[in-house]
Amino acid sequence: MAQKVQVLLVDDLDGSEAEETVSFGLDGSSYEIDLSSSNAKRLREELAPFIEAARKVPAKRGAAKGKAKGKQRTVLSRERSAQIRAWAQQQGKPISERGRIPKSIVDEYEAAHR
The missing domain is CATH 4.10.320.10 (E3-binding domain)
Structure with a gap:
């Protein structure tokens, strides 16, 4: 008997179906959250003023980069x-x-x- 397993991403905020996984960082920590399109848009809109005022820095090299990558x-x-x-x-x-x-x-x- 064949089986087909489907993965359904669930929005971590409201439990609805999630369309994407959003990665972001704050205070040296990397985060990942599964969100619906509307919640992902809301997150980006809320962060936009801070991102516009911030300086973009290159990704850290060495152990910190490897550590964050291991959690993905x-x-x-x-x-x-x-x-x-x-x-x-x-x-x-x-x-x-x-x-x-x-x-x-x-x-x-x-x-x-x-």
Whole structure:
């Protein structure tokens, strides 16, 4: 039996369907948030006066750049997480909709799909 798992991005503010992931930085920390088109537009509009008055600086080199890059999730990793969550739910395993997937569940999923 074939299975098709679809990943649905959810707006982190209001729970509606998200169309994009927006990355931004503040006080030396990098952030990423999934937003609907309207909330992404609202965020950009709210930040616009500050961005217009700010100086753009080059990306940091070295450890800081590597550290921020390590936190970014690719679409592929999101799809894999969604597949693991869907599989765990089908198996009756307790798993949250968000957050880190327990290693034991990842290990079981990988063993079942070898």
